[in-house]
Ligand SMILES: Nc1ncnc2c1ncn2[C@@H]1O[C@H](COP(=O)(O)OP(=O)(O)O)[C@@H](O)[C@H]1O
């Protein structure tokens with residue numbers, strides 16, 4: 001009789017998805033906003049990645065629109081080389097994304113351990129990521145934050161794009177808000193003359209260069225040096241470039257790093273840019289027709305015996321987290337919420353891929369995103385340490401028809417925090 005109180009409450013799998021449906025396992029990542037850990041669905045036993053974002057912190061960092069936008073865009077997309085959303089839900093403290101689990105780790109992790117990656121491995125990733133970028137652009141979405149930290153490998157070594165925190169729908173009208181991680185930003189973002197989805201191809205070019213040569217093509221000790229370098233410096237190759245990369249590989253990278261978006265590889269309209277890229281001799285070894293089926297064997301298979309994650313995330317969680325994640329029942333009374341908390345409550349809606357069709361919120365959410373996440377500076381080393389002081393959030397963003405100013409000390413404070421975490 002007395003033991004009844006200790007029995008766990010049975011989980012209602014027919015009800016709305018919640019943290020009670022999952023067993024919480026180890027922490028594998030940390031980003032600007034959230035932590036990521038492995039979880040197992042208690043009924044299907046499937047493993048996923050759980051990305052969770054503290055709501056109070058999210059309000060403080062004025063990132064509510066970004067989190068809602070990320071949630072909406074993720075519902076919209078489903079692609080073999082994107083880390084797809086499977087469930088979304090919230091409780092009183094956190095917003096949760098349940099995503100495809102990538103056990104191979106992120107490319108920043110591998111780059112730091114290996115120094116650089118062989119050209120054929122990078123070529124394989126560039127092919128897979130091009131397919132994902134083209135899919136996004138065809139869906140009217142630009143990612144805006146393509147960098148090694150946001151490229152994840154599954155256990156068979158296939159590359160996937162993740163982190164839609166500053167992704168947006170684009171239309172004819174060009175954007176001017178500075179958003180992204182500076183070292184990977186296309187020149188047209190920095191010169192503020194307006195940009196569109198072409199910027200993603202540039203970022204992919206920066207990634208390919210960095211992965212092969214273990215340094216970035218454009219560098220600067222300060223943000224203005226870096227801006228100058230990205231906008232003006234001629235593209236230079238390391239002295240031993242030819243030992244690491246074929247001429248064809250360099251031509252593709254050079255084509256992606258063309259400052260003129262109308263000439264940049266990948267950018268010709270109606271998918272022609274992507275088709276041209278596919279036909280490039282560098283990709284002769286890639287069978288594009290079967291690429292998306294993931295039948296091709298990756299030239300780099302992450303070691304299944306090793307954890308491909310920074311162990312400090314798990315340690316930090318065990319030693320430093322004073323409020324460890326736990327499934328909790330929701331409070332019945334949600335009356336006294338602040339406007340931002342209410343917005344999250346209402347707009348970070350539940351999603352369950354087994355029960356619901358994916359859908360697009362566009363164009364209704366066109367203006368939802370703020371560039372409050374305009375992120376980090378990219379300084380010369382592969383691990384920049386100095387926070388950016390050169391972040392320029394969009395002047396006004398509209399949320400539900402209301403304009404929100406993103407200026408002043410809070411924004412600076414927030415940007416500092418984001419910058420520091422971005423490069424861990
Ligand atoms: N689906 C996933 N599987 C495995 N690790 C992940 C997954 N999603 C994120 N991570 C890890 O967590 C880190 C932060 O996740 P990310 O979505 O980029 O968050 P943020 O928006 O805070 O940068 C990633 O760089 C990666 O190392």
Ligand SMILES: [Mg+2]
Nearest residue numbers: 031149150163
């Ligand atoms: Mg990230």
